[in-house]
Amino acid sequence: MTVTPTTLPPMMKAVVLKGPFDVKVEDRPTPTVQEDTDVIIKVTMAGLCGSDLHWYRGHQPKPYDFIVGHETIGRIVEVGSGVTKWKVGDMVIAPFSTSCGDCFFCNKLYPARCVQVQNFGNPAVPGGQAEYFRMPLAETSLFEAPADLPQELLILMTDILPTGYSTAMNARRLLDEARPDDKTVPLRKEGVCVVIGCGPVGLCAITSACTLFETVFATDLTLSRLELATKHGAIALPADQLEAAVLEATEGRGADAVLEVVGHESALLQAMKLARYYGVVSSCGVHTHDFSIPGAQLYGKNLRLQFGRCSVKTFFPYALQVLQDNRELFKTFVEHRISFDETEEFYKLFEQNKVAKTVFVVD
16 A cells, blocks of 8 residues: 655644543554555644543544544645545545445435445544544545635534525425435425524534525524524524414424424423424434334324434535625634533533534644
8 A cells, every 4th residue: 555655743743532521632553554545634624523522521432542634635645556536735524424426326326325324523433633634535534624714614514504404495495395416306495494503513404404495583592692693594592482483484384394302301392392293304314312202293294204313415515605605604603612621621511511513723
């Protein structure tokens, strides 16, 4: 196996999850090319995501002692011999998972379930909150970083904006029987959508939903988030006011679509309650616990449900268009830019909903 000659330090700084509510910055071996399809990326920016909190809170399977993070932007510094699309020096966006581009699921435009998929920032695959990052299947997984957009916007394209857009589009598709890649079926911007959860992913879902639905409502238990939801285009209301407003807006029917981005049973049950007959509940929330849903409500409302992980490769161009069209809105989306020295403090603040989108700026 040959790689482009380069000299990397033997060790690097990385954010390591040691146990529940315990992150540390440690020296770890700098990754190397292991397969011909790998590239090594010198990280310039890495995101702190709500999905990281499932590990941080101890909700995911053990063991600990791994490098966290799955939102990564950087410059390629080494290239495996099987990679032809990318070269040393290219600035790239690394999504949170890999895809081969040619298996059954990739050909169905469901690369989130590629037969070779690897998700980053867990015990099996080291993450991107580090000075260097190994990207497997780079040829078919990476995206070029547009030169006209700053990294603080592009970091949203690694996960949360494609995820927010896919959650809205999945709902639109189930209502219209249209696919985002089907140019023969025009998407109709109509109907009423509700977004439950106004954290960073929720805000991305709101802006995306505003391109697909005429009216978008939003709610969150953290009332301070409602102002941001309004800024992103929603009619933002506390939970105790939401149902009445939705019923009034729909002549008593309920919402056409409800997007659940929290990953909690209570949010899912609220979504089912707000949806109309033949309505859609589209969920991207990471549900780490079993939950009970009322079968009588599923049958009685003819509800259509969509769950699970975003297929970034499918939705990336549409989410990027949302970002380009709303660059002024997203210009201040990243609230905190921190160094690795501030890791422990900001993980605590982020877990307590005291800060919004936070990124590591890697020097």
